[in-house]
Amino acid sequence: MSDIYSIVTSQKLSYEQKVVALAHAAEDTLSVLNIPERTRYYMESGVICNLNEGNAPYRPRYIMPDYEKAVRQGVKFLELDPPQDLDELLTFLQVLYRHVPSITTYPVFLGDLDRLIEPFIDGLSDEVVKRKLRNFFIYLDRTITDSFCHANLGPEATRAGRLILDVDRELEQAVPNLTLKYDPAFTPDDYAEQAIYTSLCVANPAICNDVLNRKTYDRYGISSCYNILPIAGGSYTLTRLVLPRLAAMTDDKQEFLTKLLPEAMQCMADYMSERIRFIVEKSGFFESHFLATEGLVERDRFVAMFGLVGLAEAANHFAPGKKYGTDPEADDVAEQIMQAISDFVAHYTCPYCEIADHRLLLHAQVGIDTDHGITSGIRIPVGDEPQSIYDHLRHSARFHRFIPTGCSDILPFDITGKQNPAAVLDIVKGAFEVGQKYVAFYASDSDLVRITGYLVKRSEIEKWNSGQAVLQNTTQLGAPTYASAHLANRKVRGV
């Protein structure tokens, strides 16, 4: 009650933010999931965290509509015919995005924008296309006020892709997040360099290792905080295991690996299965939502993301005095933990996850604003990064290989990188060659910074910190995280 009252009377929340918060509060008055005693214990102690997904899920957490199919066949429910020109396409997408549900109520995936737009720009000059794209992007930034929203580019270079990068650089917005799928066999160097240059100006796009990531599913997209998910599907849920809180329950590594960890994983996996079952069997989403009934998502293309966070602190806990990232002892403990988790999910059968062979898929969860002293997923804590960027990236690769549905590094680069994007591309190529899966960067002087995956403007953080309302929800999440995770101290990589 007092919670709801404080939502209603808040002066820091915008009107839309209040509506969303109130809906969450309403959902949480229900108790429809069967949660055993032991699971409750782990949830109450913060070991298992459902990331505020709500007590009665009525839609999958992340939805990746097949926008190409929608553009081809139109959307009956929305009374939209297939678009015939660029204006119609952009309007079509704006309307459709507005109706894609998600955990945040905003679409987390906007599609392969370059591929969607490319067929509609023949015969239009660059200037004309850019003007239209600019308006489109401004609309997205001001209405999807949450930078978990993500559009994809590549791997092929397209004129549309280049124009999107130009517009992105000119506008300096937090939305949409962009990722370039990169495959040296298909992505020309000059295009990748343009993307990197853009990234060093406006912290966008990130670069995804297409060669490794496309092994996970036939067609994938990147959504939200670099979730790698099937297109025409998505993820029912993302629940996470907060490893440092579990590690804190014992000093005995063996007990951790053979007792606590298996028990907590079993509880979490069962809980996730329960959520999946509720969405599929009870919520009515797949029977009634137009995305499902018109074939823009398919039930059997949904997966469930088994998140983990704070591998670094857990490893350090069992290797006292050593540091994950630079000490082999701590890294080896981390590898044992990852192996145990990986073995568990390889054997656990969950319902309704056909595309993943009925397995839960691991995800390096990036953290939330209330995490303190817990490092994102499998990242190296800020301040403990190896001296050499190559060692850093090799370290990432060693742990990225366990994670199919998203893991990444964020590297701030010295501003001189802007003068030599080719050099940064060489580093990206090397990273991907050794098995790193996804990398994002920003220049050390950039207003836009990546918090844990999403983008926030430093200037907006200052506004929020001084008590003013801000447009982007993610600023509210980013402001405390930027401070508590000491992100300003990330090791800046000179080039």
Next chain:
Amino acid sequence: MAIVRKLISQSTVDGPGNRFAVFLQGCNIRCAYCHNPETQAMHDDEAHEMSVVDVIRELEHCVPFLRGVTVSGGECMLQPEWLTELFLAVKRLGQIRNHPLTCLVDSNGTIPFSHYPELMQVCDGVMLDVKAWDEAVYSRLTGAPSNQVVRENLGWLLGCDKLTEVRIVCLSGRVDVETILENIAETFDSIGRKAPVRLIRFRPQGVVGELSNHPMPSDEQMNNYARFAHELGLGVTIR
């Protein structure tokens, strides 16, 4: 063995792409604007003898991230046999790893490259400093009597397509930038081939002696040089 000042595993200012840079100790001239005068003497407490194998050991784990290796100085052409051996080893390493590496030299051009055919076979290109064109200007700047060899190197390297870049450190009053540019353009025309030209702004950091407080050329000055070069048909970048 060579006397090595330092190794840098990640450099973006020593040629195209990301490069492993080797700085050799010792130089045969004394530029007034030298910003690492400590590399000039042939020996220094902070430099160590290193074999090719020692360098390769440091290089090995960087290979996937690199476009190649650049050797600089000091003046690296004072140790040409070692340089040849190093480049051979780098090429071999690139081959074994299935990741071709380019080998570049950054030189003041006072040693004739034509005398080292074996080196030039494994060297992909040279970044050549043209410090002055007029001999008197050159002598005053570097303490060396003549720049005849530098001029010859310019033509010779271009002729065999090994001129990766020409570099001019711009410092008005002490460097005849326009004259250098005119003569570079003339050399390019006579040989019928071009190479990129980089105009480097003089910076007083690290400089000792008479130029240690000398101001940097203004943006306007640098842009004027660039415009002048452009009018001569040269492709220039400013750093």
